[in-house]
Amino acid sequence: MHASNLLAKAGVSSASAMVATGHPLAAAAAAALLSEGGSAVDAAIAADAVLGVVEPMATGIGGDLLAMLVPPNGAPETYNGTGRSPAALSPDGLAGLPGGKLPERHALTHTVPGAVQGWWDLHQRHGRAPWPRLFQAAIECARDGFAVAPVAAREWALFEPVIAADPVSARLYRAGAVPVAGERFSNPELAGVLAAVAADGPQAFYRGVPAQAAARASQSRGGVLAAADFAAHHGHFDVPLRARFRGLDVLECPPNTHGLAVLHALEALEPLPLDPGDPATTVAMVDRMGEALAHAKRVVADPAGNTVCTVVVDASGLAITLMSSVFKRFGSGVGVAGCGFALQNRGFGFSAPGHINGLAPSKRPYHTVVPGAALRDGRFHAGFGVVGGAMQPQGHVQLLTRIAAWGEPLQAAIDAPRWRLEADRALATETGMPAAVVQALRAAGYREPDGLGELGGRSDFGGAQVVLRQADGTLLGGSDRRKDGLALAC
Template sequence: MRDFHLPGRSAVYATNGICATSHPLAANVAVQILESGGNAMDAAIAGAVLLGICEPQMTGIGGDCFALFTAPGDDKVYALNGSGRAPAGTDAAALRATGHSVIPPYDPAAITVPGAVDAFCKLSKDWGKVGLKASLAPAIHYAEAGVPVAPRVAKDWSQDYEKLQGRAKESFLVGGKVPQVGTLFRAPDQAEVLRRIAMDGREAFYEGEIAEDMVNTLRGMGGVHTLDDFAATACDYTTPIQGEYGNYELFEHPPNGQGATAVLILNMLKHFDLAGMDPFGAERLHIEAEATKLGYDARNRFLSDMDHMERLEHMLAPETAAKLAALIDPKKVLPAGLPGAEQVHKDTIYITVVDKDRMAVSLIYSIFHGFGSGIASDKFGILFQNRGSGFTLEEGHPNEAGPGKRPMHTIIPGILQQNGKTVAPFGVMGGQYQSTGHARFLSNIADYGMDMQAALDAPRAFVEGDIVKVERGYSDAVRAELSDLGHTVEIPDTAIGGAQVIKIHDNGTLEGASDPRKDGCAIGY
């Protein structure tokens, strides 16, 4: 239990249902959907789409999503891949020929077809109770009426607004300026798009006037996108991948997400006595940083669209983790040269909902960089993700950009089980950090017995390239010890990631926890 003399927040306890996410309006709307007869899937869709209005720098209908979920009374974990594909005209050789060594992130070349809308439509139809109109109604209302800009959102907006181009500036600046805390942000054009989707389903977005707007905008800027690319968009049900740590079974979404990296890092951490280390000490941070370097190196070598990936079993194999863990020296850093994570921070939102029938939904939804590509469609102002930046231009690489391929994604939802019973849907935002974040969260509860809220509150660190970014929650002494081990240490400008979790207790009580690094909360009833 936390020290009530100190700043902090309590977990939320309820019995009928809980939503935990990064903005209170979205959490409240999700609970209202539950109270009015909807289930966890209806509520998760409602909250997620609204987050595109509350946190437009993080997500929106021009983005992608992944979902893990269980059905009422069933602990089988289902997975849905709502990530879009590269246009059929994508040509990595042509990009290399024009001098590019990486995909230009704020260019149509980085824009894959948005997959989230198709996923929301399918999830609502296959698993929801109240229908898509009911789930989209709150976002339509707030897009028209406006949402006051929250503090963390305002901070992110001020850091990312310079990426906005053309129509996107009109849509995402208020009076030509970056909105301040409390400024009302409206998105009436998005309300119109959502209204059409509510009436006519996925076809309203991927065919007809809205699709024409998106395609014409992108082709006018040199993109190779076609109406056929949009019409052919289809999400897929997939089979989750699994790992084990402590007495928990971890379910992750399969590639093209990076969930396999979280499993690999945890498999490496098993070879060290983390439970015997100070949870907030340099020794644990060092081991985690080295495992992250090795795990992300494997990710960057192997992960891709599942249709083009051949080394998934190798990444998940205990023998692979054992060999990598043997490279970690507790007394010094690995040699320089491992790629580690990418340097550029990426953004996303996460929402989890559990309802009275114990359907559990773990859903993550993103446009990749802050404000995505910075490009919006000319007529409706749909902000495009730049998920194509997740491709490589290395010839012959399994993740090489190519026609109809899905790029490697950073976003990963998670679900924990114990003895085959679902105990916690969870997610950790923060772009590249997410695999390490999943591993750290699970280690916090498995190795140190932290409760859900304490596990999210705990200070974080993350190695990016050759730099270990250490939050101010750690002491200067810890930073000095890391430096003595050979790490280059920095304090990040922005807190690392953000997370949400709902624990399902054996007695029927639900426990919701929400990361203080974001504006959100858990709400139950």
């Protein structure tokens, strides 16, 4: 095979540092921080801030943040920056809603955004660059504008009805004339908020104008989110969950995320032969994944969509997988006047009252964001994330099986067609899936998921970002063709 084809299948290589993220401007921001001596965490925050500008349907300061960190020496750790429901939220509020359930996009689904505090907490522990420097690229993108990327433009148009339903979001995100690929878009209101955060830290967001404006926006649409909920927000560091799979220690975030579903599925697959040429292997993977997701739905809750992912490994060996999200595209769709962002709708992740994950005040809902990592012989081997709501744990299992069990090259494993369980026995298969595999899945009782949810019939197969350390110490980076990003050697 030609050397260029081998490289395309393997990924991008570096002897020192690597970034894999969802947009070229985010990658450039991360690379600039690394070149100036910033840490992997500095670079990841800079990239994430840019992603909140250039992919407003996926993430932003109105959403949450989680991270998985593997230091060169020392124990891995996770960071949970997910926000809680309002203190005034009551199950009684469901009584007047159809079926006594929260719609996907409703002001009662508003939870406190955790991203800004998450940036601060991560930087306090692992940052090297000056805090204001982290936001320079994001502020410039928001203030001066950027060319909208192709995948972002497609999703912007697809979910235009979400922003059209709210007057603030309709104006902010140009409902009726959404930007097409290559068209410039700017968000000076967001630039102002980011500049305030850069100058004054998270208090500019949680105790300032954005918190007050967000509370007014929520309450004007029937929600109960209050400025006091912002002031009470805090995130925390934690110990990752782990499981063995094909010689790796796979690390996932503990509840309130469904990272344990990944480990549950991998543990069930570990004793199986997992022959890549046998369609029954894929059926077994889907079966175990379904059981794992069902288990997570039963047990995941606060123990006390859509998403973006950035993976960075710096020259010192510090690795971070950082993911942020507003959940569904454009979150709740409710824009915050004068601040340039929309509020997330994470409260839709709550179960019915009485369930362990039941809707309640000051509680974190079941969360789909799961940054992951893997160790080999106790050292960093890979950092990875797959965006796309329920696709996230399913993507982890498929990627890890291809890389660790089947030995596929990194980029080839990322690009391979995927399957996605939508609900119970409803399973979508991506174009390019081998016919024999599709036939085996249908014979096993997995039906097409046409008509289910916003993406029914056009399922979201996610977008992966991966950085992997090879046996010789070099780094390989891979970025998903399903998104607008890239892997960049630094």
